[in-house]
Amino acid sequence: MNNSGRRRGAATFLPAALALLLAYGAAAADTAQTPKPAGGRTTEATLSLGEAMKRLDGELLWDPMFQSGIITSNKHQAVFQAGAAGDSALILYDNKTLLNLPSPYTENGQLRFPETFIAALQSSIEESVEREASRLQIAAIVVDPGHGGKDSGATGSLNVKGKRVKVLEKDIVLEVSKALFEQLKKKYPGKRLILTRSGDTYPSLEDRVAKAHSIPLKENEAVIFISIHANSSFNKHASGYEVWYLSPDYRRDVIDPGKAGEAKEVVSIYNDMLEEQFTTESVLMAQSIIKQFDAAFGKELPSRGIKAEEWFVVRKARMPSVLVELGFVSNEKDAALMMDTGGRKRFADAIYNGIVEFVDRFEKSGGFTEVAGR
Ligand SMILES: [Zn+2]
Incomplete structure (x- = not known):
């Protein structure tokens, strides 16, 4: 004293x-x-x-x-x-x-x-x-660049100074993820940070999920999972970012989210299958990220909003998870932004700010659902 x-x-x-x-x-x-x-x-x-x-x-x-x-x-x-x-x-x-x-x-x-x-x-x-x-803490953050290796993800092409260049989702999301990862590492020296791939490799979905699940956790610790992707559409005018909240085992890929609106009964079965995902925390993290995208891009890039809200289930989550679709490789303007080094940095910054805001609120409240249940 x-x-x-x-x-x-x-x-x-x-x-x-x-x-x-x-x-x-x-x-x-x-x-x-x-x-x-x-x-x-x-x-x-x-x-x-x-x-x-x-x-x-x-x-x-x-x-x-x-x-x-x-x-x-x-x-x-x-x-x-x-x-x-x-x-x-x-x-x-x-x-x-x-x-x-x-x-x-x-x-x-x-x-x-x-x-x-x-x-x-x-x-x-x-x-x-x-x-x-005993409050919930975010002990680890998993950053997951989608696709990789043999799996290019969405592909497109772009005119750069009169030359046609390939636009590959796997490359864009890797660069954005690496920038995000470095920022998070600097911000949270006390947390475990995991990048599911750091090169042009293809970890399977199971590998990625296994990585997240292999993090040893204490009773009051949670992991957050952020998967980064880019969109594609036959409609060349389709543009903008969106954030999905999803389960860490990519069940989103099992049921095409595009069909979710039409197949409510499938979604409800799907919901029942879920054990701990699609939680309040995931939605709140998605909200934090989309808010930061809005702030970063304004009218430059449209917001397509948060998806999969109809899958909302309140559960005590150990792994709030979101999937971010940066923009459309099939859209000239989106692709130009995602192929630009400065543009990628802006995407990484926006996701970073969203995560920091989420982690801050989560840890201050001791885990949102925990508080709500008290
Ligand atoms: Zn993808």
């Missing part, structure tokens, strides 16, 4: 207008005293400020004018106002919970904390810390 007193950073907790004093340094000298009964009332056991902060492993910010204080410990805080000995007071814990506890009070210019006040605060903090430790 820090015995030296003032900490500048802590001052941000209180409105700047208030005169602040960090009372700990001064009060630490106040050795334990036996509480004196006040006005004949029985006073419960109390602790000095030094003892109280030691118990909580905390620090106090004290405003002598308003007789109010903020105790911080393990990133949690309790706001209180000192009263008279024997009073009870409402304590605001973590800006959201009110605790009704015996009030701290000043005696001979020194703060005294009722034993029950400190004990209650201590257990609140312990509970919070425990809850945080």
Whole structure:
């Protein structure tokens, strides 16, 4: 514990207008005293400020004018106002919970904390810390460039400076995936990052899924899976990006998503087959990514939206998964953007920003469905 007193950073907790004093340094000298009964009332056991902060492993910010204080410990805080000995007071814990506890009070210019006040605060903090430790975390991110090797994926051609060049989905998605992967690696040194292929190879769908499933996970850890593809259509005017949420084992490929709208009964059977996919998390990740695409491309590239919403099933997911279709290799404008180094970087950036936003929200909430179920 820090015995030296003032900490500048802590001052941000209180409105700047208030005169602040960090009372700990001064009060630490106040050795334990036996509480004196006040006005004949029985006073419960109390602790000095030094003892109280030691118990909580905390620090106090004290405003002598308003007789109010903020105790911080393990990133949690309790706001209180000192009263008279024997009073009870409402304590605001973590800006959201009110605790009704015996009030701290000043005696001979020194703060005294009722034993029950400190004990209650201590257990609140312990509970919070425990809850945080069990929260869902994204432990690993799998980036999956579609196709590869013998499988080119969608193909097209493009006029570049009077020359006809081939446009191969497998090449585009590999470059975008690698850029995305590098950015994620920099951002999340503590997470495991997996690229399902880093060259012109063809891992089977089973290989890709097996890679994701082979990541050892603790009870509170989840993996996210992002597959990157490019679209194609006989209609040369078809253009734009879309994000699918899907199962990590590519069941999307089993049932043609294009037919999903017409075959609702097939979809419902399909739904029943799913164990842990098509979850809230997948949809939210898809939303985060599409939002970032909208921001990055505006009117330049149309949004085709999030697909497969009719497959929505709320389950506790361990692997939120999405599939991103960057644009159409069959469309001149889309293809030009995807064949351009700067264009690819913009795709990678947009996906990256979407993932970061998703991971941030996921980890803050401890996993969305977890919170919703509580
Ligand atoms: Zn593809």
